[in-house]
Amino acid sequence: MATKRLAVFASGNGSNFEAVVRACQGGRIRGEVVLLVCDKPQAYVLRRAKEYGIEAFAFNPKDYASKGEYEREIVALLDLHKVDLVCLAGYMRLLSSVMLTSYEGRIINIHPSLLPAFKGARAIEQAFEYGVKIYGVTIHFVEEAVDGGEIISQQAFPYEGSDFDELERMIHALEHELYINTINKLIAESRI
Numbered sequence: 001m002a003t004k005r006l007a008v009f010a011s012g013n014g015s016n017f018e019a020v021v022r023a024c025q026g027g028r029i030r031g032e033v034v035l036l037v038c039d040k041p042q043a044y045v046l047r048r049a050k051e052y053g054i055e056a057f058a059f060n061p062k063d064y065a066s067k068g069e070y071e072r073e074i075v076a077l078l079d080l081h082k083v084d085l086v087c088l089a090g091y092m093r094l095l096s097s098v099m100l101t102s103y104e105g106r107i108i109n110i111h112p113s114l115l116p117a118f119k120g121a122r123a124i125e126q127a128f129e130y131g132v133k134i135y136g137v138t139i140h141f142v143e144e145a146v147d148g149g150e151i152i153s154q155q156a157f158p159y160e161g162s163d164f165d166e167l168e169r170m171i172h173a174l175e176h177e178l179y180i181n182t183i184n185k186l187i188a189e190s191r192i
Ligand code: GAR
Pocket: 010, 011, 012, 013, 014, 015, 016, 017, 089, 090, 091, 110, 111, 112, 120, 121, 122, 123, 147, 175
């Protein structure tokens, strides 16, 4: 089986990006991260990309006339790098039909809640403030709706504590494992 070529899109810290890169470099994923796409030129994830020697495309959406315009540039880069799978990892922007049609069925997203509960930004805070007792993570194919699309995997765990930082650490640790396992599952099932 050929090694799959992955692109990761991120806007911030990049812990999921790093987890996927390390899994590829360590042989846990039969793939290679060939490109990071980042819409925040100051984001910490760019430092991580540099550290791991991953090519990055950082852009400011304000420098473009429209979302379609910058997405066409991104699609050209993905094509150039022969990307098999796009992994959104804290990319806090909706994709337009330019990306969605060009890479249909080949874009996945990780979200820190049990969808369809707590969509959108600050999902962990939303769930914590709501007082849920079961938390979790979802990975799904990306469609136009916010955090919508076929669910590929979900994992839940109980938490009844009151320490938000501890909860957040638990969710991030679960995210990293689940993203790696889910990418492997897609590759193993020849879904990408
Ligand atoms: C992750 O928790 C990810 O699930 C979330 O952003 C965080 C990014 O963390 N994504 C969303 O909320 C998407 N709606 P990271 O930059 O450390 O990987």
